[in-house]
Amino acid sequence: xxxxxxxxxxxxxxxxxxxIRESAPSDTFIPEDFNEEQKMVKDMCISFLDAEVIPIxxxxxxxxxxxxxxxxxxxxxxxxLGTSIPEQYGGLGKDFITSTLVNEGLGGGFSFSVAVAAHxxxxxxxxxxxxxxxxxxxxxxxxxxxxxxxxxxxxxxxxGSDALGAKTTAKLSDDGxxxxxxxxxxxxxxxxxxxxYTVFAKIDGDKFTGFIxxxxxxxxxxxxxxxxxxxxxxxxxxxxxxxxxxxxxNVLGEIGRGHIIAFNILNIGRLKLCAAALGGAKRAATTxxxxxxxxxxxxxxxxxxxxxxxxxxEMAIKMxxxxxxxxxxxxxxxxxxxxxxxxxxxxxxxxxGAAEEYAIECxxxxxxGSEMLDFVVDEGVQVHGGNGYSDEYVISKAYxxxxxxRIYEGTNEINRLLTVDMVLKRAMKGKLDLMGPAMNVQKExxxxxDFGSDDEAPFAKERKLIANFKKAILMTAGAAVQxxxxxxxxxxxxxxxxxxxxxxxxxxxxALLRVMKLSEMKGADAVQYESDIMQTYLYDAADRINxxxxxxxxxxxxxxxxxxxxxxxKRFTKADPFNSKEARRRxxxxxxxxxxxxx
Numbered sequence: 113x114x115x116x117x118x119x120x121x122x123x124x125x126x127x128x129x130x131x132i133r134e135s136a137p138s139d140t141f142i143p144e145d146f147n148e149e150q151k152m153v154k155d156m157c158i159s160f161l162d163a164e165v166i167p168i169x170x171x172x173x174x175x176x177x178x179x180x181x182x183x184x185x186x187x188x189x190x191x192x193l194g195t196s197i198p199e200q201y202g203g204l205g206k207d208f209i210t211s212t213l214v215n216e217g218l219g220g221g222f223s224f225s226v227a228v229a230a231h232x233x234x235x236x237x238x239x240x241x242x243x244x245x246x247x248x249x250x251x252x253x254x255x256x257x258x259x260x261x262x263x264x265x266x267x268x269x270x271x272g273s274d275a276l277g278a279k280t281t282a283k284l285s286d287d288g289x290x291x292x293x294x295x296x297x298x299x300x301x302x303x304x305x306x307x308x309y310t311v312f313a314k315i316d317g318d319k320f321t322g323f324i325x326x327x328x329x330x331x332x333x334x335x336x337x338x339x340x341x342x343x344x345x346x347x348x349x350x351x352x353x354x355x356x357x358x359x360x361x362n363v364l365g366e367i368g369r370g371h372i373i374a375f376n377i378l379n380i381g382r383l384k385l386c387a388a389a390l391g392g393a394k395r396a397a398t399t400x401x402x403x404x405x406x407x408x409x410x411x412x413x414x415x416x417x418x419x420x421x422x423x424x425x426e427m428a429i430k431m432x433x434x435x436x437x438x439x440x441x442x443x444x445x446x447x448x449x450x451x452x453x454x455x456x457x458x459x460x461x462x463x464x465g466a467a468e469e470y471a472i473e474c475x476x477x478x479x480x481g482s483e484m485l486d487f488v489v490d491e492g493v494q495v496h497g498g499n500g501y502s503d504e505y506v507i508s509k510a511y512x513x514x515x516x517x518r519i520y521e522g523t524n525e526i527n528r529l530l531t532v533d534m535v536l537k538r539a540m541k542g543k544l545d546l547m548g549p550a551m552n553v554q555k556e557x558x559x560x561x562d563f564g565s566d567d568e569a570p571f572a573k574e575r576k577l578i579a580n581f582k583k584a585i586l587m588t589a590g591a592a593v594q595x596x597x598x599x600x601x602x603x604x605x606x607x608x609x610x611x612x613x614x615x616x617x618x619x620x621x622x623a624l625l626r627v628m629k630l631s632e633m634k635g636a637d638a639v640q641y642e643s644d645i646m647q648t649y650l651y652d653a654a655d656r657i658n659x660x661x662x663x664x665x666x667x668x669x670x671x672x673x674x675x676x677x678x679x680x681x682k683r684f685t686k687a688d689p690f691n692s693k694e695a696r697r698r699x700x701x702x703x704x705x706x707x708x709x710x711x
Contacts, residue, residue, distance in 0.1 A: 135621065138632075173509075175347065185259070186258075187258060189257075197240060197252060212383065216387040229388050235261070236262050246361070308326055310364060320368065324362040393430075396507060405707055430488065434484045476618050478522065483524065528612070535589075580685065588610060647690060
């Protein structure tokens with residue numbers, strides 16, 4: 113191996129390692145790096161929505177019989193369901209970034225987006241990654257084309273976030289040919305029309321196991337369509353199993369290892385949910401910008417008012433920053449998958465292993481992406497004023513449909529707790545060296561503060577601010593672990609404060625790296641819009657991190673320790689004065705001028 117290759121390999125960050133290491137812009141993938149084929153795939157997805165989905169939203173929401181499955185099948189005919197499925201099973205065999213782009217491109221399709229995401233994700237991937245060769249030949253070839261539709265049965269009336277608390281049972285029949293399933297599943301997306309379901313049940317009362325269940329199996333029935341607050345066009349039913357006969361060859365994966373399937377699939381699902389949320393947010397933002405340009409009050413378009421411009425620019429900031437984090441992480445997963453493939457791992461182990469490596473970032477993206485979409489549609493309704501509350505305007509549908517994203521794929525509360533839990537577990541296993549950097553921060557607290565920087569390199573101040581954000585996290589989390597030890601898992605409020613600090617920091621760093629790379633590509637003058645977004649986000653993130661840090665410190669520290677840490681936090685979250693009003697006006701000017709969110 114050449115020294116250049118060795119150096120290059122050392123720059124690849126492990127999951128969570130961004131917290132203790134600085135990243136280089138040259139090592140960071142940004143959306144401006146998409147190749148021509150990837151851009152074409154994304155455009156194809158958006159064109160599909162414009163032609164096939166958006167004109168019939170009302171029909172979709174009325175759950176017109178056969179309509180949604182026919183749309184899913186149409187998407188399959190265009191190759192949009194099999195992007196990441198290997199060619200041998202009827203897919204296109206594209207890379208992880210391209211499949212993420214499909215989720216974004218189709219993300220603005222309201223209930224249709226939910227149906228497709230469920231089909232291509234939890235409806236297909238369990239069989240693709242854990243199925244036998246015979247199972248993949250039988251099911252994946254049909255799922256890849258949309259001939260068959262997929263669904264996933266994990267949640268039960270009394271087990272949501274506690275998935276392993278499921279009560280559905282599976283018992284081997286006397287002749288040894290079938291497992292007899294008994295129980296029920298609820299909130300099953302695509303449940304009303306799917307042909308094949310991945311269902312989880314316990315064998316002998318304790319062996320949590322996956323099964324492939326086909327529509328039409330004896331003893332398998334479903335309830336009526338649920339009436340929901342949003343995503344009304346998404347089929348959601350309960351599934352009932354009464355001595356449901358599932359052939360023994362339809363056991364998915366290993367007996368007693370169903371949790372491996374359930375939790376590994378969720379890592380990919382969380383990242384893909386962020387992608388779909390981004391696609392939905394971009395469409396909602398464009399709707400709001402166009403409304404603001406045409407709606408007149410006091411003899412002028414409301415887009416000319418500062419209060420409206422603030423809203424539009426804040427939408428753009430949140431979307432652009434989330435996009436930066438999303439594709440930065442997607443490339444890490446893509447690179448790790450390729451590294452494992454070259455090492456001789458089979459394709460299923462490679463992608464699952466790559467997604468597991470970056471499970472921390474996937475949890476962060478799920479939280480950040482779903483809350484970004486909620487913000488965009490909420491402010492979109494506000495921009496529309498009273499009209500935004502009317503069903504005649506599509507923004508009201510976007511508002512209702514958005515709310516579910518903070519609940520499924522693991523609630524945002526669960527994902528916040530997981531973010532910190534996974535970091536701490538990796539540190540305890542020696543996979544992530546947090547102790548050394550945390551001790552260095554403690555020493556720094558005792559030293560005389562460095563109030564200035566002589567470094568005049570481009571973005572030196574911003575890089576230092578990000579480094580300080582990381583110090584704030586290490587200081588707070590390190591002290592909390594030392595003080596509370598194993599009791600820390602009971603301090604959920606504190607853990608969520610630390611998670612918020614981590615989410616803000618990961619987003620801020622991703623935005624900075626994107627601007628730094630764009631500046632190298634185009635020159636600083638050509639990236640004023642992007643720089644305004646990044647600077648505004650960092651300026652605001654400093655205050656948000658300070659607030660979360662204060663709440664965390666005040667919850668476990670007191671006396672001199674508390675005072676010292678609060679002083680340190682103030683130092684680590686001190687941003688230079690910045691005129692965010694003018695930056696937001698410049699951002700809004702571009703949005704209003706282009707009459708859309710610039711993709």
